[in-house]
Amino acid sequence: MNNHIFRSYVDNITQQYGITEQQMFSDGKSQKDVEPRHLFFYLCSLKEISIVNIQTFLGERGYSYHHVTIRKGMDKINRRVEEHPEYDVLISKMQKISSKALRNNV
Secondary structure, eight states: OOHHHHHHHHHHHHHHHTOOHHHHTSSOOSHHHHHHHHHHHHHHHHTTOOHHHHHHHHHHTTOOOOHHHHHHHHHHHHHHHHHOTTHHHHHHHHTOOOHHHHHHHO
């Protein structure tokens, strides 16, 4: 599957936002809580990773998100990227797949 990609995205996002994985996938509804999670969904969509695969990855870690929730998160970040070009730098930074994630996936 795409575990090394998922792992790298989680690592990149949690480092960027200064949060833990548990915080990233918590039920928090504030913008501060939601944006990292939506960014994860969006990055996966850029790699054409299916929502089912995202759900499987998260389910293996004890997190459950409905298909519609993931799709809405992708769409929200997509709109933000279109409206605010400064997000391009963040997206580019977050897309980097770390060798650490590759090693941990083996």
